[in-house]
Amino acid sequence: MKKVINNPQDYTDDMLRGIYAAHANQVKYVESDLRCYCVANKKPGKVAIVTGGGTGHLPLFLGYVGENMLDGCGVGGVFQSPSAEQIYNISKEVEDGSGVLYLYGNYTGDIMNFDMAVEMCEMDDIQTRSIVGADDVNSHHDLKLRRGVAGIYFMYKCAGAKAAQNGTLDEVLTSAQKAKDNTRTVGFALTPCIIPEIGHSNFTLADDEMAMGMGIHGEPGIWNGPIKTADKIAEESLKTLLDDMPVASGEEVCILINGLGATSLEELYILSGSVSKILEIKGIKIYRTFVGEYATSMEMAGASISICKMADDEMKQQIDMPVCTPFYCQK
Amino acid sequence: MKKVINNPQDYTDDMLRGIYAAHANQVKYVESDLRCYCVANKKPGKVAIVTGGGTGHLPLFLGYVGENMLDGCGVGGVFQSPSAEQIYNISKEVEDGSGVLYLYGNYTGDIMNFDMAVEMCEMDDIQTRSIVGADDVNSHHDLKLRRGVAGIYFMYKCAGAKAAQNGTLDEVLTSAQKAKDNTRTVGFALTPCIIPEIGHSNFTLADDEMAMGMGIHGEPGIWNGPIKTADKIAEESLKTLLDDMPVASGEEVCILINGLGATSLEELYILSGSVSKILEIKGIKIYRTFVGEYATSMEMAGASISICKMADDEMKQQIDMPVCTPFYCQK
Amino acid sequence: MNTITCTQLPALFQAVSLIFNEKKIELCDMDAKVGDGDLGLTMSKGFSALPALLQANRQDDDVGKTLMKAALKMSSVVPSTMGTLMSSGIMEGGKTLKGAKEIDATGLSAYLTGFAVGIRNRGKCERGNRTILDAVGAAADKAAELLANNPAANLTDIINAAVLGADEGVEATKNMTPVFGKSAVFAAKAIGTPDQGAVAGRYMLIGMQNYICRYFP
């Protein structure tokens, strides 16, 4: 296991200590619990947005806590859910009378703990709404059973913008829902990653192999086979995406080319170029292109392609709204 | 070779096409040459700053072309210099009467081509100054013969800020020089990277080995040996850095924890935490911490630690100046 | 008297933690075949913490409230799927006992039914989905049936019936296809072996049985 770490047991907390030391003016933790991650200076009165999930996906999830995006994040161990109590404690800290939106990925452990936090908030008369990202097309044919991956970025962006504009809890939920309804993702892996406390990878791929549709925890995909060119990968991925959510010629989309951790930015831009070529041929307009690491799986190699259809002008304005967190700035 | 690419010969140009497609409103190329990379909208009248170098280090070099940073970048093939003519053509495009600063890394091929471009500019009466980043402490005991690595970020930041404030060419050079004089870097690699056209890595490291002091093109370091903990790596690196450039208790520094490509952000923050712990014990104040991928080597695993001593208040203001490029935003 | 008081709650769950310590490797191995292999660890970690949490969070002499409060704390110790499900079961079971100073046979049966409801609500699952619910749901039914037929049944009769029900429930999962969690991905592999969560549910009941049969024979 080639990792720059100390004791594997301390992986998550060492990481958090590093983050708080680096960004003390932007984020803090509450209840003396490093894993209760909150924005340092919340805009008063606005709807709070709280996310959460396992460690190992930076900048997901906590990286989106900051100006015009999210207000808090429950930090779980590697690939594990945060606890309901942590989510509840974060909610109490960041909620300011307008309610809390829970926005996180569609994973059993997370759902249960957020649901439990909802019940705890109810006892305190804190209003909550919940919505999960479930954008990974290849993970299930049933929309409700799909897991959430990089496409949650668009939900964060839209919900965050609506909350920043003092939208009500239900309006913020609606913005998140609209982003969700219009977002689809396809991903593929080239190499596995290693959970520090386990010390070896949970799957292997031959030297010339890729896994199409593989999940960010290594969940099996729809095929393993010889690695294809960027153009071919883009072609197959876009077919999957557009079969699932048709986009007509003339319609506008945002695209997000996301690296899983070890894939270089050079390759991501090559892939992005392949995607934009195909969309151009189809007459689909690209409103904005995002390329980089948005949701990783530690040192896994691979990438995902997300498409978010621009449903209306409000959505475009939300996508364009400047945001600033310690991990992600957009002007 | 596990890479998301098309034809290896097209690696650099495919990447550039992807970049221009994604960021058409921020950057452009001139002379119908993809590798003549320029900012789309230059602030008129200010000193132009042009950089350049081989492909394979994104966001270095072109990623820093943008608002309040650089104005142009000559893009070479993988680990190769751009040509003098390209640098000259970029200079003609971005220069606006106040001269051009050439700011790039200390590598033979780059020096020769930038020098040749200087001569070409002279014929056009374009004023130029040149300065190279040479921050890699372990690459040579002689300051002049050190290669440039991630620390060039601070030179970009300070020179860019001075130019944005309409400093003269010599003032901009002085800001770059001050950043250079106060910056030192130490790096280490865990795994090699592969040049697409070559197809195999140019060195190997055993499964439990790291290479301290290795260069970003795989230049041999000062030792290869069993991988150490983040705390130990931080300790050894800081000793090297501070022996080379002493920083007294009470003085302020910026730190930059830079990933070489495949090392996860989680690990970088663990390392950052280790560094800040040690600096705290020494009484050295951290003015600002930067963590992420600033200068990579494609999919090489490893990291570098840079220290930039805050020489005066002007330097702090320059470090704090908001910047925005397609690859890097700071607020 | 044949009832469990607040004072005895830590010892009751100490017995549960004992069996999970014994079965730790077995559960991890089962889980590793179709999931991430953490089940034995989280069960033993969670139930090992519970006795002290019951002690520390004792609410007057209210067995219900004490169970609810301690289970909530336990969920923080093990926020994995099964950790959260177990906590939710105990919380909902505790809710049926709210205000009671002790658990009698009727109370135990109600607790078991509440436990199954807690699992069902938290997991949004139904019987037949190949989960812990198939074990603890069958257990609660069997206990309730016994009590309906024999209103004089004691604590031991109830828990024995529950374990019998769990046995049948676990057996039944062998032919069910998983729909939830990491196992769902490996659905094919699962057929023929019992669901590991159901097995864990049965062990929890056996742990309670060990205590009850010893102190209320």
Place this chain on the structure above:
Amino acid sequence: MNTITCTQLPALFQAVSLIFNEKKIELCDMDAKVGDGDLGLTMSKGFSALPALLQANRQDDDVGKTLMKAALKMSSVVPSTMGTLMSSGIMEGGKTLKGAKEIDATGLSAYLTGFAVGIRNRGKCERGNRTILDAVGAAADKAAELLANNPAANLTDIINAAVLGADEGVEATKNMTPVFGKSAVFAAKAIGTPDQGAVAGRYMLIGMQNYICRYFP
């Protein structure tokens, strides 16, 4: 007449490109031992492009200006260290011929000296640094010496002397320690073998020799 005209420049460098095509693998292998292994490729790529560039960039009948302009374009084709050095050498050599319509023996000697100066200026190197300069510097010196001793020397005499000088220069690099570029990192490995850049410099001169001896025997 015993002079090289603008019209002949492409053929002169065609001969250079021929030898680099032959020696491509040899130069790559030499470079790979102590550097990145691209030398053969860049030399053959650069000099293969040069004849057409000389054709396309012909400046009236000025051999000097034509060489300068074409060399500048060649540097864009191969912006590697040696590519840039070769271009810089030709540019500076061309500068000594500015205004001339042809290259005679004196002109060739001046060109070779200018070539070495171009390398030295561009590389900021000195003789003894184990570079191409050690070959082409010695070559220029030998040619100039011949011309000083024998003012009637013709083109063939000059280029023959130059190649002799390059032979000695290459030989001398075997005992020099590299201070520049990628080879510097592997300094120890280098000792005992000639510098690959010097070898390339010698091949360039041999290419010119092949042409000159054939057309001006």
